[in-house]
Amino acid sequence: MKNKSTLFLVQAAMIAAIxxxxxxxxxxxSFGEVQVRIAEALTILPAFTPAAIPGLFVGCLIGNITGGAMLPDIVFGSVATLIGAVFTYYFSKKNPYLAPLPPIISNTIIVPMILRFGYGINLPIPLLMLSVGIGEVLSCGVLGMILFFALRKYQNVLFKKTA
Structure with missing residues (x-):
């Protein structure tokens, strides 16, 4: 039991650090109304290990803090990544090709609200949703799926079961 919890913690910490x-x-x-956060490609990782869920949340939280984000972005941007990670974990069990959809959807809905009301960016919400959504499709959908197919070959070595 102790070994599995240690492995879970190490995997989560490594994902957060990356x-x-x-x-x-x-x-x-990675920031602004037109953004492609390359780190969001990692939101595919809950398809391999549940340790990615807290790892992505903490990584996003620290990334937003160190990136100079405002408090609403630190909180709600990190929650958007957490929501995406949780649903990626569940969706990938049914169909791994659906794995990038939850972070794309959650960030496309939540981040434009942060940009508009947290940062005061005076652009229409639908336009912000479009720009953030395109960035999420590129990072989660394209880069995330490239990462998925690259890691799938080595999943038994890289992601020993932690739960």
Whole structure:
């Protein structure tokens, strides 16, 4: 039991760390009304391990804090990633090709509200949803699925069962 909980914690911490590094390295395109957060490709990881759920949440939280985000973005942006991760975990059990949809949907709905009401970006919500949605499709849908197919071959080695 102790070994599984340690493995879970290590996997979650590694995913969080990678998320933070990717957010930091690609900071110029990770924030704003037109954004492609490369780290969001990692939202495919709950298809492999439940440890990715807290890992992505904590990674996004730290990434937003260190990226200089405002409090509404830190809280609600991280919650959007958490919602996406939880539903990715459940959707991927039914059909792995649906795995990128939850983070795309949750971020496309929540992040434009943060941009509009948290940052005061004076663009129509539908336009913000379109710009954020395109970025999410690129990061979660395209990059995430590339990551999915690359990791699928090695899932038994990389993601030993933690639950």
């Amino acid at each position: 998320y933070v590094v990717l957010t930091f390295v690609f900071a110029p395109i």
